[in-house]
Amino acid sequence: MSTLITNIAELMTQGLDHRVLKNAAVVVEGERIAWLGAAAGAPAADEVVDAGGRAVLPGWVDSHTHLIFAGDRSAEFEARMAGESYSAGGIAVTTGATRNASDFELTRLAMGRVAEAVAQGTTYLETKTGYGLDVENEARSARIASSVVDEVTYLGAHLVPAGRDAEEYTDLVCGPMLSAVRPYVRWADVFCERGAFTEDQSRRVLQACRQAGLGLRVHGNQLGEGPGVQLAVEFGAASVDHVNYVSGADVEALAGSWAGWDPGSGGKRGTVATCLPACDLSTRQPLAPGRELLDAGAQLALASNCNPGTSYTSSMAFCVTTAVLQMRLSVHEAVRAATYGGALALGRDTGNDADGERAVGSIAVGHRADLHVLNAPSATHLAYRPGIPLTHAVWRAGVRAR
Ligand code: NIG
Numbered sequence: 485m486s487t488l489i490t491n492i493a494e495l496m497t498q499g500l501d502h503r504v505l506k507n508a509a510v511v512v513e514g515e516r517i518a519w520l521g522a523a524a525g526a527p528a529a530d531e532v533v534d535a536g537g538r539a540v541l542p543g544w545v546d547s548h549t550h551l552i553f554a555g556d557r558s559a560e561f562e563a564r565m566a567g568e569s570y571s572a573g574g575i576a577v578t579t580g581a582t583r584n585a586s587d588f589e590l591t592r593l594a595m596g597r598v599a600e601a602v603a604q605g606t607t608y609l610e611t612k613t614g615y616g617l618d619v620e621n622e623a624r625s626a627r628i629a630s631s632v633v634d635e636v637t638y639l640g641a642h643l644v645p646a647g648r649d650a651e652e653y654t655d656l657v658c659g660p661m662l663s664a665v666r667p668y669v670r671w672a673d674v675f676c677e678r679g680a681f682t683e684d685q686s687r688r689v690l691q692a693c694r695q696a697g698l699g700l701r702v703h704g705n706q707l708g709e710g711p712g713v714q715l716a717v718e719f720g721a722a723s724v725d726h727v728n729y730v731s732g733a734d735v736e737a738l739a740g741s742w743a744g745w746d747p748g749s750g751g752k753r754g755t756v757a758t759c760l761p762a763c764d765l766s767t768r769q770p771l772a773p774g775r776e777l778l779d780a781g782a783q784l785a786l787a788s789n790c791n792p793g794t795s796y797t798s799s800m801a802f803c804v805t806t807a808v809l810q811m812r813l814s815v816h817e818a819v820r821a822a823t824y825g826g827a828l829a830l831g832r833d834t835g836n837d838a839d840g841e842r843a844v845g846s847i848a849v850g851h852r853a854d855l856h857v858l859n860a861p862s863a864t865h866l867a868y869r870p871g872i873p874l875t876h877a878v879w880r881a882g883v884r885a886r
Pocket residue numbers: 550572574575578675703706763789791792793794795
């Protein structure tokens with residue numbers, strides 16, 4: 485079955501050959517992109533969809549979320565808006581509610597959040613464990629996550645549970661807990677921050693998870709300057725997320741990590757700096773220095789960080805709008821960071837058409853057909869019309885999802 489989507493006013497391909505095609509068309513065949521180019525030269529297909537002069541982008545790639553949770557923290561949010569500051573301790577509140585929820589309830593809640601994201605144009609999603617914080621509940625979270633999202637990250641090292649010795653808990657994270665989650669996860673993460681895990685503890689977690697064959701990510705430099713960014717680069721982590729308080733040396737390390745990277749030949753990859761602007765606003769932290777990072781040559785991703793404590797939104801459009809209006813990214817840069825940047829952060833920017841492991845986050849022949857049609861003639865409207873829901877249609881892996 486093939487579908488020709490034609491009469492596209494602006495097609496943003498993203499990826500390496502980032503192009504903006506005017507009066508374009510795309511052909512979707514099964515789960516892959518089969519053709520793209522000028523509408524006038526489009527091939528025939530089984531079905532034709534008229535995009536009506538709208539813009540088409542790759543679906544959003546949300547590379548940082550925490551969707552496996554129960555409970556509500558709106559009172560904490562309210563207190564923060566009244567002047568309290570955010571601290572990692574709130575994670576314990578969600579952990580209590582999550583442990584008390586049934587598998588059915590946790591799955592239902594997570595599926596609802598995924599559906600909400602897809603309805604807003606997100607077509608590829610990562611999510612983390614991290615509200616279980618014991619062997620049984622971390623494994624349960626990982627299992628449920630693996631049934632509802634594309635990529636799962638083990639975040640047993642989110643917070644040391646109250647009353648537990650931090651070193652002993654780190655041993656658990658690196659030992660029995662890691663073995664229990666291993667069948668369900670591809671990534672591991674650690675919250676390397678004051679009030680969460682120290683540099684030494686983070687190092688132990690990263691070493692153990694690397695040894696277990698997991699790709700690495702780090703929550704770093706969210707609440708103050710710290711070792712997170714340097715640790716992420718040292719370990720060759722795919723991404724370091726938050727990056728609000730970075731030094732000149734941190735910026736240099738992130739940019740330098742990509743030196744010599746040749747996407748064509750799959751050379752050594754660097755560490756993506758993942759900015760989470762909705763979280764920065766919701767915690768009243770300074771926005772991450774996305775402009776500075778890009779200007780220095782770092783690779784940037786934008787993600788929602790959807791979670792009940794610091795960022796209860798799955799709106800990638802909101803993140804893009806904020807990145808343009810407040811972080812001084814151009815619309816192209818922000819859309820790239822929210823699509824191709826997220827794919828880079830998840831190691832899914834490339835794929836192999838032949839074996840069906842398809843690239844996401846960009847529109848090219850052989851890539852996964854993840855398309856986001858805006859109810860606007862250009863992507864500029866994402867920032868020009870802030871707050872207006874602009875998602876018109878979504879294809880996820882070739883299937884019409886909205
Ligand atoms: O990415 N920073 C650590 N983890 C989450 C917040 C978790 C929470 O407060 O529930 C984040 O912001």
